[in-house]
Amino acid sequence: MSNTPSSTGTAESQLVTRAQAGKYLTFRLNSEEYGLEILKVREIIGLIDITQVPRTPHYIRGVINLRGKVIPILDLRMKFDMEATDDTEETCIIVVDASTQKGTISMGVLVDAVSEVLDIQQNEIENPPAFGSGVDVDYILGIGKIKDTVKILLDIDRVLDTCDISAFGDVEGDQDVEIGEEAINEQMSENE
Amino acid sequence: MEALEKQLEVVAAELVTVDAELPQAMAALHDKFMEIEKIVGDDTDSISRIAKASGDYLEKIILKEVEIETGMRVLGEAVSAMQQVVRDKREISEVVVPDELGLDIGGRGKSAPREIENEEETVQDKAQDETPGSEEENPPETQSQPEPQSSAPEPEPEEESEQSFVLDLGDADQTLIAEFITEAREHCANAEQLMMDLETGDDLEGAINGIFRSFHSIKGAAGFLDLTPVLVLAHESETLLDMARKGTLAIEGMIADTVFDSIDSLRTLFDCIEEVLDSGQGNDVTDKISGLLLKLKRIINNQGPLDGESVDEGKIEEAAEEEEESSGVSDAAPKRLGELLVEAGEIDKDELDDILAEQKDAEYREKVGHSLVKGSKVPARKVAQALREQQSKKDKPASGNKAVKEMVKIDTERLDRLIDTIGELVIAESMVGQDEQILALDSPHVTRNISHLNKITRELQEMGMAMRLVPVKPTFQKLARAVRDLTKKSGKKINLVIYGEDTEVDRSIVENVGDPLMHMVRNSVDHGIEPPEDRVAKGKEETGTIKLSAYHKGGNLYFDIEDDGKGLDKEKIMQKAREKGLVDPGKELTDKEIYNLIFHPGFSTAAKITDVSGRGVGMDVVKRNIESMRGYMEIESEPGKGSKFSMRLPLTLAIIDGMLVSVGRERFIIPTLSVVESLRLTSDIIYTVENRAEMINLRGSLLPLIRIDKLLNLKENREGSSNDTVVVVEDAHQRAGLVIDELLGQRQTVIKSLGSVFEDQKWISGGAILSNGRIGLIIDVSGIIKLAKTEGYTATLPMKELENLNAELQEDLNMNGMEEATLSDGEHPGALPELMEETVEEAVVG
Incomplete structure (x- = not known):
């Protein structure tokens, strides 16, 4: 977890890269290559039957039973507003342990294909360029340039933290208190 | 004397092998010394005194007042001195008793009470050492505490109880302390239980001894771990119990309350220690125990052997009477010392009666044995023999009915993980067992192996469940x-x-x-x-x-x-x-x-x-x-x-009884506890309100209808859903009808938390792992009713209006002469019209 020293301030304002040298698990999403700090990765599993959870954002695919543990699955394509494709043989789930505001949670990230584990040196990492308002660089720890390829190093904690699942299913707001309950409450306050 | 000789050998052997650093081992050794004292029985006997002094000395070692090495040497000398007297029949004056024990073997003037005093002082001294300057800090106003009501002003203890106790663990071994707390809590529970026994009156002596031992163990370990407040409190309580053990104090009324208070305060202290362990900050616990310490000391000083006059005479008489009563009960009860001596022909009944009468009049109670020996009616040796006999009779039943079970303490987290893993195994096993491809093999060999696997898994599951069980x-x-x-x-x-x-x-x-x-x-x-x-x-x-x-x-x-x-x-x-x-x-x-x-x-x-x-x-x-x-x-x-x-x-919170239902492709579980009934949904029982919310008329009462597929936005399921079954559910306040496709039956499923990600989804109470390994969502009935209300998928009419509507509806129907029976009986769903019954049955079967 200490691999992400800065959780304050945005990437643009910093001269030092947020990404650190080390091992990264790279995977493919559409035609783009991404990297994930290996320390966050718990395991990689093939696609299994996912149970949908209604009333959650479209990028939450559902939940799976990972050897008795219930784990939510985030569809990264949907999260990044890429077009939906059918799952293939290569589609798999990377189970990560992410530290979010709600504490450490295990979550599955659905990706097109897992590529390899890369050892990335500090001099191969650059800060993401300013893309303008269209692209959210908050998710990006840095850009890794290895040989001729470019790997986008993801800040998975941030990605998951912005998965505001509750936004859709907000059933709070007790405006509809039962009549009976109200009456009792009133009486209670009278008694006091 | 044989028993004594044997015990001495045991002690000698243990003394060599014991690990002096381990408080538990030392406590066990201490018990052995106490055994010797018990075997001898007579506390004027020199062996007994040496044993007692050795025991006290051993405590000092545990408390680290004495170097372990010198301490063990002194104890060794003491044991060998005892052995010489017992085994080699040498006179006590001929053997060398180490000076460190502080015994004066020649003069018999010193008696047990003095030793208690000594012991007390050492502990208190130690406590003071730990908190230097405490007395200056405390204003002298505390001196004006009310004096104990009866004479003999004892200013010393009062001053001392005002010392302050600070719990500061410093760099002590945290795991050791945590273990100590667990163990000490058990001792407290044990002592509490025995106190209750004491009050109900079975096996008084055994109970007092048991309580004493519990406090003693706590004291020993607390001393080792430098937990001064616990040590002091346990010590004072122990002193009090020791008096009870010697028969100079009856545990009843106020005194019993005080012992209970001590147990409670010890528990409070343990809580404080845990807090300190967590926070790492020292904690002043003076106010938590000082009052109690004062109380304990008053009891000890007022009614103890040091201050015989102040003992309430009435109480003694009572106690003596009790003793008389219990002595005459039956053969099952251990015989009194006097009776044994009469049996042995050492004294006759009249003499015994005289002594007992004397004893009753005496200012404070002396043991029968003492009186007999003092009056030189019976030789001390005979009394000791009789005492031994009494002891062995007493010990027998106690040792006979306690089956010793071997126990292992396991971290609960590990246990939970094991049980979780077993749960996973069970699921994996059933997935293999029901796998279509495997079943398609239709091989007897495979079937046999799978059923064998199944059997082992079930056994393991049962064992796992049993491990979670506690009495x-x-x-x-x-x-x-x-x-x-x-x-x-x-x-x-x-x-x-x-x-x-x-x-x-x-x-x-x-x-x-x-x-x-x-x-x-x-x-x-x-x-x-x-x-x-x-x-x-x-x-x-x-x-x-x-x-x-x-x-x-x-x-x-x-x-x-x-x-x-x-x-x-x-x-x-x-x-x-x-x-x-x-x-x-x-x-x-x-x-x-x-x-x-x-x-x-x-x-x-x-x-x-x-x-x-x-x-x-x-x-x-x-x-x-x-x-x-x-x-x-x-x-x-x-x-x-x-x-x-x-x-x-x-039986367990990990398993839920649920109704598995299907809505399109999705499977949901509704807790059976919330399900009232289910019925076929036909258009003639549906009413709409303002053309948007739906209700059904169930035997005259109106229920809001919740269409799950609409509410949960199950798009792909729209087609092909029959949507023709209603499950009537109820939470604490109301009922509602959930519209589903099909009832798939009742299941017992393991509940799994969906975790913090879905905690805002109040309509789901968790996930259940279905037999095919998939997850079924468990519906939270109150949650889904609330959700339906906020989303406007159902009647948001307040109850009153709903009731009015109900009444109107009844009138309407009555006027039309329709199904009178159904509706006039609206209040009591117990009387079902035949027509309705059929529908219900059909729904359940279908």
């Missing part, structure tokens, strides 16, 4: 203690009877059931059982009985709390309910409905509020607690005869 005994013990305290406070006489304390219960339940049980027991004491005079006036026994039982029945766990008190007052409850507007005037309720009214928040019939109960925040919390465990509460009551509260709980 309810500790919970019941707490209740027994509460009843005792409450009884004292309220001045009522109550006998608590406990059944089934060995009933084994899932750990998760035990953790949650304590509070509701405590509450109900308090209720029974406070509201149920009448004061003694009322009971007598009603022709009942003066002492009330509360029966507490735990048992398994029909796959459920039951807790019953039954009292023979005044029962629930139906009139009063109804009156109160009407006052509060819970029941419409003129409406009659069944007994059961009336009793259930007490579960409403803010409902209490107690005329005055006591500190025990009556604030009206009780029973609704109890009910909520029980419901959160998916349990159910039932009340039976008969005026004047008592009431019975019955709590039904599932």
Whole structure:
């Protein structure tokens, strides 16, 4: 977890890269290559039957039973507003342990294909360029340039933290208190 | 003498092998020394004195007042001195007793009480050393504490109890301390249990010894770990108990309360230590124990052997009478020393009677043995022999009925992980067993192997479940203690009877059931059982009985709390309910409905509020607690005869009884507890309100209809859904109909939390792992009703309007002459018209 020293301030304002040298698990999403700090990765599993959870954002695919543990699955394509494709043989789930505001949670990230584990040196990492308002660089720890390829190093904690699942299913707001309950409450306050 | 010789050899051997760094081992060794003292029995005997002094010295080693090395050498010398006297028959004057023990073998002037004093001083000195300057810090006003009522001013102890105790663990070994706390808590529970036994009066001596041992073990370990406050408190309590053991003090009334207080304070201290462990900050606990210490010291100094005159004579007589009574009971009880001596022909009955009479008159009680020896009626050796005989008789039954089980302590987290893993294995096994491809093989060989695997898995699962089980005994013990305290406070006489304390219960339940049980027991004491005079006036026994039982029945766990008190007052409850507007005037309720009214928040019939109960925040919390465990509460009551509260709980919280339903492709689980009934949805029972919300007319009462596929936006499922079954569900406040496709049957499934990601989805209470390994979502009934309301998918009409509508509807239908029977009977769904019955049946079957 200490691999992400800065959780304050945005990437643009910093001269030092947020990404650190080390091992990264790279995977493919559409035609783009991404990297994930290996320390966050718990395991990689093939696609299994996912149970949908209604009333959650479209990028939450559902939940799976990972050897008795219930784990939510985030569809990264949907999260990044890429077009939906059918799952293939290569589609798999990377189970990560992410530290979010709600504490450490295990979550599955659905990706097109897992590529390899890369050892990335500090001099191969650059800060993401300013893309303008269209692209959210908050998710990006840095850009890794290895040989001729470019790997986008993801800040998975941030990605998951912005998965505001509750936004859709907000059933709070007790405006509809039962009549009976109200009456009792009133009486209670009278008694006091 | 043989036994003594043997014991000495044991001690000598142990002394060589013992690990002096381990307080437990040292405590065991200490017990061995005490054994010697016991075998000799007579505390004027030099062997006994050496043993006692060695024991005390050993304590000093444990407390690290003496270097371990020198300490062990001194003990070695002491043991060899004893051996020389016993084995080699040498005179006590010929052997070398180490000076460090502080014994004066020549002169017999020093007696046991003096030694107690010494011991006390050393511990107190130590305590003072640990908190230097404490006395200056305390203003002298404390001197003006009320003096003990009877003479003999003892300024010294009072000053000392004002010293301050600071819990600061410094760099002590945290795991050792944590272990100590666990162990010490067990000792406390044990001591508490024995105190109760003591009060009920079986095996007095055994109980006192047991309590003494518990305090002693705590003291030893606390000394080793430098937990001064615990040490001092345990030490003082131990001194008091030691007096009880010697028979100079009777544990009853105020003194018994003090011992209970000590146990409580020790527990408080343990809590503080845990806090300190967590925070790493020192904690001043002076105010938590100083009062109690003062009390303990007063008792010790006023009524102890140092201050014979102040002993309440009445008390002694009482005690002596008790002794007389118990001595004449039966052969089963251990014989008194005097009787044994009479049997042995050493003295005759008359002589014994004289001595006993003398003893009764004496200012303080001396042991029969002492008196006999003093009056040179019997040689000391004979008395010792008789004492040994008495001891061996006493020991036998005690050692016979205790089966020693070997126990291993396991971290609960590890245990949970093991059980989780077993759960996964069970699921994996059933996935393999039901795999279509494997079944398609149709090979007897594979089938046999799979069924073998299945058998082992089941066994493992059962073992796993059994490991989670713990007896309810500790919970019941707490209740027994509460009843005792409450009884004292309220001045009522109550006998608590406990059944089934060995009933084994899932750990998760035990953790949650304590509070509701405590509450109900308090209720029974406070509201149920009448004061003694009322009971007598009603022709009942003066002492009330509360029966507490735990048992398994029909796959459920039951807790019953039954009292023979005044029962629930139906009139009063109804009156109160009407006052509060819970029941419409003129409406009659069944007994059961009336009793259930007490579960409403803010409902209490107690005329005055006591500190025990009556604030009206009780029973609704109890009910909520029980419901959160998916349990159910039932009340039976008969005026004047008592009431019975019955709590039904599932065997475990990890498994839920649910109805598996399908909505399109999705599978959901509705907890069976919330399901009222299910029926076929036909268009003629649907009514719409303002053309948007739907309701059904179920035997005259209107229920909002919730279409799950619409509410949850299950797009892909729209087509092909029949949507023709309604499951009527209810939560605490209301009913609603959930529209689904099909009932797939009842399942027991393991509940899994969906984790923090979905915690805002209030309509899901968790996930269940289905037999195919997939996850089914468990619907939270109150959550989904609430959700439907906020989303406007159902009638948001307030109850009143709904009722009016109901009435209108009835009128309408009545005018049209339709299905009169159905609707006029609207209030009582019990009487079903035939037509309806058929529909229901069909729905259940189909």
